[in-house]
Amino acid sequence: MKTKLLLTILVAGLLYSCNQKKVVTDKKQEQVKEEVIIELTEEISTNKLDKEYKDYTENDWKAVLTDDEFNVLRKKGTERPFTGSLLANKDEGVYVCAGCKTSLFLSETKFKSGTGWPSFYDFIEGNVENVKDESYGMSRIEVVCNTCKGHLGHVFEDGPAPTGLRYCINSVSLNFKAD
C-alpha cells in the first residue's frame, strides 16, 4: 500500500515537472513570436512623416522620394527596360517597397523574363494589391504596394509555374535587403 502511494506521488511529481517544462517552452515560443512581430513592425514603420501614408500630399512624397522614385511610385511611370539596378540581382533576400519599406517580393520567386524589368511569379501575401488599369487604351492589372499604394508595375498571365503569373516590377520601386 505504501509503495503504491509512493509511486503515485512519484508519477504525479514527474507529470508536474513535465508540465512546468512545457509552460517554459510555451513562454519561450511566445517570446520569439513577440520578437518577430516587433521586427516586422519595425520593418514597416519607416514612415518619415508624422502622418499616415494616405494623408501624404504630392509635396510630402517629393520630400521623401528621389525624382525617379516619385515618377514611378506616385505618377505610375515606367523605367526604361534593361536600366534597373535590381534587374540582374540574384542575391537571396527580400525586395521591399522603395516608398515605405514594406516587404513585397522574395528572391526565390524572381525569375529571368527577358523583358528588361525585374520579374517575380509571386508576391508576399497581403502586402501587394492588384488594381484594374484601363489607361493607354489597354486593359491591364496594375500592382501597387498595399501599405503606401505606390505603383510597382503590372501583372501578366505569361509567367512560369507554379502561379503562371509574371509580376513585371520597376526596379526603382524596390529596395533590396539581403538575407
Ligand SMILES: [Zn+2]
Ligand atoms: Zn509602399
